[in-house]
Amino acid sequence: MFGSYGSLMREGVLGLNKRNGDYILRFNPRSRYPLVDDKLKTKRLAVAAGIAVPELYGVIETQHDIRTLPDIVRSHNEFALKPAHGSAGDGIVVISGRSGNRYRTIGGDILDEDFLSHHLSNAINGQFSLGGVQDVVIVEYMVHFSPLFERISYQGVPDIRVIVFRGIPIMSMVRLPTRGSRGKANLHQGAVGAGIDLATGITLDGVIGTEVVTHHPDTTHAIAGLRVPEWDTILDIAARCYELTGLGYIGVDVVLDRDLGPLVLELNARPGLAIQIANRQGLLRRLKICEERADFTASPAQRIEFAKREFRHPVGPQLEPQSIAAGAA
């Protein structure tokens, strides 16, 4: 037991206690939390800073507002409903089609208006928010995810998580929905997490839970070796989220839209630790490297340069030829 403790230490693995005590408590001022806990605030902040986000169609704030949903989405056949304070993707409903007062979710379920208004009222009453506080529901643009990930995800929207420490991207991964996760990009529910080499934007082997998988369990395509398009833009967005929020340790969730490119979905002030398993790399080692020799006052571009230089994945670049092969197939 002490042996494994020591080997985790040597690998620079970040534990929950250390994440909470030494990083979140130190670098995330409590007063800034509402900026990321409320997705509506995050969205408005990002828009003001010129960071691309899914377009906001409308907000349902009260029980009464639920009736206005058809008006809000009149000109949109596809849209997503998100509780502003939801965590871990709880309470999100994505509608990809409509006929009359029936809605079709992206997973293929048909929902009637009744069900949808019940879901909305639950969300407004705080069923999905931390601590059960009153909430509002955001109605926004449904992301058409980039065909790149189509072969390695089952329904749902794969998203890219970048951990940003005081403005420096230190680790990233892509979360790929599976049948087991019921189309959700949530690692706890069985989605595949695959690390992305920060320097090149190329995916690595994935993990489900703590098991390494080389191929997507539903689509059976290889996960590793894909080059994420517009990788530099994604890193730039992630790095700028530090100035946006003033939070020193955040997870930036970005989604790649087919037409609009990278969009920020949400920010997380308590990002999970599973990203380390997806990368087979410890966060703590990278955090220490930053604390030792990074210049936190540098511009976003310089910070990204630092990250690319320091955090090149040891096995990442070798996988590049496969990516070309996969792209040609």
Add this chain to the structure above:
Amino acid sequence: MNNRHIYALSAVLTLLGLALFYYKVHVVGFPLRPQEQTQIWNIEAAVRFEPGPAAVKATLRIPSLTPGFALLDENFVSRGFGLATRSAPAGREAQWTLRQATGPQTLYYRALVYRDATRIAEDTTPPFPAPPELDEPSQIAMEGLIAEVRRQSADVASFTTELLRHINLAQNDPYVSVFLKRGDNAADRARLATVLLAGAQIPARIAHGILLRNEPGPVQAEQLLEVHDGVQWLYFNPRTLEQGLPRDFFIWWRGGDRIADVEGGSAPDVTLAVQQNLLDSMLVAERRAEKLGSHSIEFSLFSLPIATQAVYSVLLMIPIGALVILFLRNFVGVKTFGTFMPVLVALAFRETLLMWGILLFTVIVSLGLLIRFYLEKLRLLLVPRLTCVLTVVVMLMAGISVLSHKLGIQPGLSIALFPMVIISMTIERMSIVWEERGASEAIQEGVGSLIVAAAAYLVMGIAALAHLIFVFPELLLLVIAAALLSGRYTGYRLLELRRFKALRPSGTPSGSAT
């Protein structure tokens, strides 16, 4: 710097807690174990006499210097008499006075005595005694005896032993037979020993006392010879020549006088009695604190009404339960519903006992979940739905109580003590986790909560611990210190070692040890 602050604070809290604890244990004598009982003795002296026609003055010698024992309480029973206690050269005296008394009188002195090893004869060193004034033949006999005994002995102790041996063999000893007549009792012999010791310039006195045994009926006072060797008092049994103060011997009074005398009345008839009792150590400590002038009792939980004390005896254990949860969450990494929900469930287990508690909790939560899933179909708003779940939980509890009563299963009744609001919230949380994250995660967290509650219950149920915390609430400062220290524990949790197994270099020999 931040950490040093925490270390200093927890060190201060620990020291403060332990210092108070030490004071209360060693100075006031609070019991360390529950239901600890201290042996105490009720001693009683009854003085009976016929008063004369004039004013009556009765004097009773009462205990003052009692090595090995301490007085817990004493009282005097004497109808109509004026009472005064005063210090006399040989100890303390109680004096009863009455202008005119008619008929036989009985005066009582009663005291509670407990063993206290810290009490020693804190007498000052006595002066050398004046040589006794004796007539010519006695003087010669004494000098002869002293010379002989001195020849046969080395120091004060052996001198005394040897002298007592001579006195005990009075018939055969030419010197001693000068002093003793046939039929003299032990007290007379002891008195003779003090006289002879005075002749040898050795301070000595007679200690009268009783053996504290549980004997019904009156007991006889016995005598010990106290001899000072220049450093301390030595004790000798004048009859058996044994040296040392017997463990059970309680010294009542000292000197050549009788225990009581009466002026203006007949010679008193004094009976002594002893009764052994057990008294809650807590009471003994309380009295003792009073005598010490300590405020540790006045400002302790024992000053509260009994009903409130009972409440606090439970409440004070909650921090201990919280500490268990802290350990299981932050060091082991067990997931639970709600931070301190398991403590409340553990409190309920106190009434239901563990197995029944787990069974009833599982039954209630499972039934509640079924209802909750049904209500989900009705699409109720959140607060009305919670109200429904709560009401159903209460009804389920009542139903289980009635059913188990009919079946004669008594533990089923105690379900009434379950924290129903907490259980309703748990059901709500669990059903959301169930829907959003899947059944396995919901059951995992539910089982985690139960395990933590059971662990908290078992720790909170340690009687010795509950007693310690109630009698020494300052120990909770140690709980704060522990919480402060673990608040800065940033190492891995036990379950994380397994979670991040994939990150360990595969070649390490410790790879299999998880």
